[in-house]
Structure formats: C-alpha cells, structure tokens
Amino acid sequence: MNFRRLVLILLLVGGFWYLTHNGFRRNALYRGLPLTLTEAQAAPEYTPQELNNIAVYKRVDPSVVNITSTTVTLDFFYGLVPAEGQGSGFILDKQGHILTNYHVIENARKIMVQTYDKHQYGAQEIAGDRLHDLALLQIDAPNLLPAVLATSRNLQVGQQVYAIGNPFGLSGTMTAGIISAIRSVRGPEGAPIENAIQTDAAINPGNSGGPLLNSHGEVIGINSMIAQNGAEQNAGIGFAIPIDTAKAVLGDFQRYGHARRPSLGIRTLAIGPDLAQQMGLPASYGVLIESTVPGGAAARAGLRGGSEVAYLGNMQISIGGDLIVAIDGQEVTNSQDISEIMNQHQPGDTVTVTFFRGVRKLTTRVTLGEAGDQSA
Numbered sequence: 001m002n003f004r005r006l007v008l009i010l011l012l013v014g015g016f017w018y019l020t021h022n023g024f025r026r027n028a029l030y031r032g033l034p035l036t037l038t039e040a041q042a043a044p045e046y047t048p049q050e051l052n053n054i055a056v057y058k059r060v061d062p063s064v065v066n067i068t069s070t071t072v073t074l075d076f077f078y079g080l081v082p083a084e085g086q087g088s089g090f091i092l093d094k095q096g097h098i099l100t101n102y103h104v105i106e107n108a109r110k111i112m113v114q115t116y117d118k119h120q121y122g123a124q125e126i127a128g129d130r131l132h133d134l135a136l137l138q139i140d141a142p143n144l145l146p147a148v149l150a151t152s153r154n155l156q157v158g159q160q161v162y163a164i165g166n167p168f169g170l171s172g173t174m175t176a177g178i179i180s181a182i183r184s185v186r187g188p189e190g191a192p193i194e195n196a197i198q199t200d201a202a203i204n205p206g207n208s209g210g211p212l213l214n215s216h217g218e219v220i221g222i223n224s225m226i227a228q229n230g231a232e233q234n235a236g237i238g239f240a241i242p243i244d245t246a247k248a249v250l251g252d253f254q255r256y257g258h259a260r261r262p263s264l265g266i267r268t269l270a271i272g273p274d275l276a277q278q279m280g281l282p283a284s285y286g287v288l289i290e291s292t293v294p295g296g297a298a299a300r301a302g303l304r305g306g307s308e309v310a311y312l313g314n315m316q317i318s319i320g321g322d323l324i325v326a327i328d329g330q331e332v333t334n335s336q337d338i339s340e341i342m343n344q345h346q347p348g349d350t351v352t353v354t355f356f357r358g359v360r361k362l363t364t365r366v367t368l369g370e371a372g373d374q375s376a
Helices: 002-032 048-063 243-256 274-277 335-342
Strands: 066-073 081-090 097-100 112-116 119-124 124-129 135-138 160-164 175-186 194-198 211-213 217-225 238-240 265-269 286-292 308-312 317-319 322-329 348-358 360-367
Touching: 048 066, 048 160, 048 238, 066 097, 081 124, 081 160, 119 238, 124 243, 135 243, 160 194, 160 217, 160 265, 175 335, 194 217, 194 243, 217 243, 238 243, 265 274, 265 335, 286 317, 308 335, 322 360
Parallel strands: none
Antiparallel strands: 066 081, 066 112, 081 097, 097 135, 112 119, 124 135, 160 175, 160 211, 175 194, 194 238, 211 217, 217 238, 265 286, 286 322, 308 317, 322 348, 348 360
C-alpha cells in the first residue's frame, strides 16, 4: 500500500515537473521569436519640408486664437435659450486687435477669446463688415504675438499654403495644401468676394476666421468658406478672403469706423482670346459687362450691360455689353485686376474707364460708388 502511494506521488511530481518545464520552455520560445526588434541608432531626421512645416506652426500658432460667440435662439417651446458658435481668428497687434469673419460673431451677445496658452478673455467688437465677412475684435491681454501679414498679389496656383485654426473645437490644428485657384465667389451674404483664394488645405467648421499662410508663415488670406458635399465638412475645396481685401477694410475701419469699399457697380465676365474670337469682339482681352447695378456708378456714367442671353457651357451669360480693357491706363484682363484697382481708391473717387462699344474704343469718367450700396 505504501509502495502504491509512493509510486503515485512520484508520477504526480514527475508529471508536474514535465509540464511546467516544457510549458515554460515553449512560452519562452514563443515569446522570444516575434519580439526581436530593430531600433534606430539615432533620432529620426526630418525632411526639409517637414522642418518648414514645424517651423511655420511654432511661429504662427501663438498668434491664432479660438473664438466662442454666444447668441440667443428659440427652443421648441419658443423660449429664449443661449447657443454657442465657434471660430478662429488671429492677433494683429500687441494692443489686442483680432481679425476674424463677421459670421463668426454675428448677433453675438458675448464673445470669448482663448489664446494659445489656454487663457480666456472677453472680447469687444470694434467694427464689422457683413458684406466682406470681416470683423475686428479687441481683447485686453499681455504678451501677445501678432501675426505677420503678407500680400495676396501675385499668388500662384500650386503654391504651398497652411491653415491654422479651431476645426470642430480642436484648437491649434494645422492643415497643409496648395492654392487650387484664384477666383471670384459669393460670400455668405451673397456679395462677391473678388480674388478669393481656393485651397485644398482641409478647412472645416471652426476654421472660419483663421489665417491662411504661405510657406514663410505669413498671412495671405482669412479662411472663410467651404464647398460642402451634402454635409457640413471639408470636401477639398475651401475659400479664403485675400489679405489685401482685409487690409483695405481695416483701413476703412480706422478712417471711418466702418467699411467703405469703392465699386463700379457691375457684374462682369472675363474675356480671353478664344472667347473674344467666338463673340467677334474687337479686343482679345478685357471684362465684358454683363449687367450694371441700377443707379450704380457704371450706370450713372453711361456704361452698358448685355442685352442678349447666351450660354457658356451650362452657364447662362449676357452678351452685347461694353468691354472694359483699362482703368486709369492700367490694363484690365479679369475681375481681379478691377479689384486691385478698387483697393487703391475710395468711394467718391473718379476713374477713367477705357472700353469698347461694338468696334468703337471709348473712354468715360466714372465716380465710384460704395460696395454696400451696389451689390451686383
């Protein structure tokens, strides 16, 4: 009996030893084979493009702010309830002036600004321009780092750009892309934004009012709109207001306390050689006046819009109007040229417009009106 117990104990001990010994060995082999890692011998080197991206972000992010605006709306039972909206902006000077979109703070009862170091400040609206979708705020804060403003003249399609802002409330977000086109678009209020910068840099709700930057980290535009694909999110097509337009509006704010942008009061179509040949025009360039604003500057000066309907692809246009080829001796080839000339003037200034009416080349003096009164 004792012998049986001894044999049983030996078998149990031997089995336990065998299982544990071979099991640990198998586990060691199993764990060891796939965990043979090769590690870098030094810190990774960044490409020149990556180094520039990093430098731009570090230089500009401290000048970008998050903006929260509180408005009052009606609930289901028609009761007044607060509602918050978010956007972005950037610091202009050490006195705390901030530029953003007008639609970011429109009808706001309260505006709060958060700087990059997470401090929050109450903001005051100094001036706003609904037509150009621009607003000037001010905060009282120390140690502010202003953004550096460039020019939006001579921008090139394909040029590298960056957007920094507050998309979906995610502060300090930078995206990169290129300039996809320079074109005129309709702003939130339906007024034209001349020379709008189209970009594929991701711009989403919350980016509005933030800076669009060149590869040196200088502001060339104010991110304003996105082309939506059925949802309120980026579709690879965003638009920024050119910084030169913003500079002109800021100049008006300083002089008059509100925007007074000059306007010819016309809706135009840019003409190139092929289109000029198809239409039988006497010049291979210029802008064709499709329509004039009743009582506007051009209409008062006797300039005429088109009287015949035609189609350019699927787009309906008006033809037969005057063809503008120069203003004050400066050649005009598209609406961008007109916009840049307008930025050199104020409402009430008089300019000389050179144009073709039929085959006759004429000139006329036009006293500029105010854009807010002449939405063409």
